[in-house]
Amino acid sequence: MNISIVVPAYNEAESLPELTEWIRKVMQQHNFSYEIILVDDGSNDGTWAKIEELHQTHPAVKGIKFRRNYGKSAALNVGFAATSGEVIITMDADLQDSPDEIPELYRRVKEENLDLISGWKKKRYDPLSKTIPTKFFNAATRRMSGINNLHDFNCGLKAYRSDVIKNIEVYGEMHRYIPVLAKWAGFNKIEEQIVEHRARKYGTTKFGFSRFINGFLDLLSIFFVGKFGKRPMHFFGTMGVLSFLIGTIMALWIIGEKLYHIAAHIKLEREVTDQPLFYIALVAVILGSQLFLTGFVAELVARSSSSRNSYQIEKEI
Structure with missing residues (x-):
């Protein structure tokens, strides 16, 4: 199988049909063999019912349902374990990531023999209360990790060689720092790609101010465990x-x-x-x-x- 697409979803019942249909069109246009793994992170708005419906009409759609909300990192970790594709693409369920980016991400991973490509939403539609702290954390992460060629560590749209996601564990708020986890695991071919950031079409953001505190603490954890975990x-x-x-x-x-x-x-x-x-x-x-x-x-x-x-x-x- 060429591509596995992992999509964490929390109360995204409205956007999932449009997202899966968009992915299907892109995959068919490029003759990719693929699977879409939708992980319901304890939603309470009928997201799982929508996933079951999509699975019935679209065999490439697979679903995983949590009993409660564990967070994006847990959803990604479980989704990674279920993949079988050569290249794994992660994207958010809110339609702010464009499936049209997938073919180029896949091409670069294969042709340039890259381990990971992280999207960079150079032009964003987020408020200043989100973009300014994000810039601060990205700068801190670059300095602490030594990965100086990435501008946006937290972009949900990423592409991985299958070896990468099978050899890292994502937990807590670590999804923000997957490139750092990959580097500590010995995967150093990490590049960036400018991607489109679309305005949210349905619902509201699921992340509050606490994500900045948790993200900073997890950054310290990654730095310590990666450098001194075995000594x-x-x-x-x-x-x-x-x-x-x-x-x-x-x-x-x-x-x-x-x-x-x-x-x-x-x-x-x-x-x-x-x-x-x-x-x-x-x-x-x-x-x-x-x-x-x-x-x-x-x-x-x-x-x-x-x-x-x-x-x-x-x-x-």
Whole structure:
């Protein structure tokens, strides 16, 4: 099969018939073999009934239904597991992504041997309350991930080689950072393509302000797990040793100053315990010890994990 199209849907009963019909026309025009996997993320507006109806009239449509709303990342992860195509396309169900982009995305993945292509909605129809925070997070993600050629990490329209989606796990709000997950898994052929952003035709956006907070926390999680997931002692141990050394140096300075005054028979203006530096040194030593012990425990957990030696292997002979 050429293409698998994964579409997460939450209360999108109005848009699904138009979207699937549009996809069908594009696929037939280019003679692609394809499947459309619609994932109902706990909708309460009749979305699942519409998916069942589409499946009856359109055999290429497959459906997965969650018992409750888990979020876009969960929908994508389950949809990825159900795919069988060479190239996987993800798009939103709200008709803001155009299926007309699919043939070019497929061509580039195949001909340029790319792992992932992320859409860039250069011209957007979103309010400033959404576009400004999005630009900030995209800039932060570029800096932290080192993927400097992407302008829009969160664009729902993406194309993947099948190996990529079978070797990453998407959870929480991680769908925003799939290119980062792919890079940490060893897939480095990541490119961008300018795509059309259409105004929403049906319903309203399903994302609130909390997505920015959750997205930022997940970005930190990706950075930490990707860099230190298999060697947590390198992070906690380094921070702990630095803190411990700083505290020790401060303590030695205070002790040296005390001894000097005793040897010179000079009375200290104030006792050691009255100095702020004493408490700063004490906190630094305690914090350093705790960080080091945290790293030690995390190292034990990592070593006992069933996936401690699970690595992404591209080829075997």
